[in-house]
Amino acid sequence: MADLAYQSGYGNMFETEAISGALPRGQCAPQVCPFNLYAEQLNGTAFTAPRALNQRSWMYKLRPSVSGQTPYQKIEAGQFSNAFSTFEVTPSQLRWRELPLPADGTQIDFVQGISTMGGIGDPTVKTGLAIYMYSCNTSMDNKAFYSADGDFLIVPQLGSLLIKTEMGRLSIEPQEIAVIPRGIKFAVYVQGDSRGYISEVFSGHFKIPDLGPIGANGLANPRDFYAPVAWYEDIDAEFTVVGKFGGELFQYTLPHSPFDVVAWHGNYTPYKYDLRNYNTMNTVSYDHADPCIFTVLTCQSLDPGTAVLDFVIFPPRWMVAEHTFRPPYYHRNTMTEFMGNIVGTYDAKTDGFVPGGASLHSCMSGHGPEAKVFEKGSTSKLEPVRYPDNNLQFMFETMFMLRIPSWALERERLDINYLECWKGLEKHFTP
Incomplete structure (x- = not known):
């Protein structure tokens, strides 16, 4: 993973290109993009959100996201569920043992290994949250995932993760975290048994808290957050994309890799943070x-x-x-x-x-x-x-x-x- 590179800062308007000259200059969507790429905007907030709150990124891709897509097909979600109306309420103090690792010979990837521990609300009206634990042992080869429902905060406890995203790659290990905002496609690669925790918020986005009388510095400092630099795959092969929508799982296939963003600019991006840097x-x-x-x-x-x-x-x-x-x-x-x-x-x-x-x-x-x-x-x-x-x-x-x-x-x-x-x-x- 030594070839991974990052950009420092939280909430920045980043710009990054895997090939020099791939970013248009002076406008976001010219008639013809450099290298004949396609321009595609990803919006994490409404167009009309106040400037200070507006989150969006422009991506310059080999193909638009919809290119070659087959129809969505609903799939079984198993224990990766947001069917909160069927869950129970209890005031009891609860404690759980560690989540079992996959049995010998069983191949479980990150999405298949997610189990809901609790939740509330309704992702279709963008309110509430869910808490999950995951246990997996195999990588998401030729497979990607995204959630239209909310931001994912991933907290590994056992095993390092290499996370391919549309904006580039993130590597995290226990005592680090990653946030993948709503709608961004990603795939998780593991090296053997991996386990950890996830929270998903259906309302708004994660941000670093205001410091108030603490002053300008302390807690999680913006410079210690890292966004990926542009990285892309040019692969013509069948990929499966699993989408979480309204608390349910759907999938479609593509005849190419969804990780084909050659350049991007904006402030809507995945990021990582090392908890050992916390002040x-x-x-x-x-x-x-x-x-x-x-x-x-x-x-x-x-x-x-x-x-x-x-x-x-x-x-x-x-x-x-x-x-x-x-x-x-x-x-x-x-x-x-x-x-x-x-x-x-x-x-x-x-x-x-x-x-x-x-x-x-x-x-x-x-x-x-x-x-x-x-x-x-x-x-x-x-x-x-x-x-x-x-x-x-x-x-x-x-x-x-x-x-x-x-x-x-x-x-x-x-x-x-x-x-x-x-x-x-x-x-x-x-x-």
């Missing part, structure tokens, strides 16, 4: 900081300051608060919290929350550190402590209550003893 803000006086201080990306609702989805991480950092119970505090939240463990041990749950596992704490359901963590946090010496390197967990936090599919509630996937971790929280009242 953590934390308390240096007293009290455990609210987890929102660790937000990497957010998709905001129309209610100011309230997220359709926040992507929050718990990274390595120094903890130095005085007179403070330093583990996460006990709480009940109007937001719903889905957590995943990428690597290491979470400081509030030292047992059971394994890398590749997940947990769900729904709106107003109580949760917090397990009993032995409470005892340790209440008696440990208050000196500077390093939340260790090679230790990283994350949270998808949403304003919505999630509905859970039946397969996510099967006993063999659930940790049915999860509530046991809070047994032993004795009364210490001393009036």
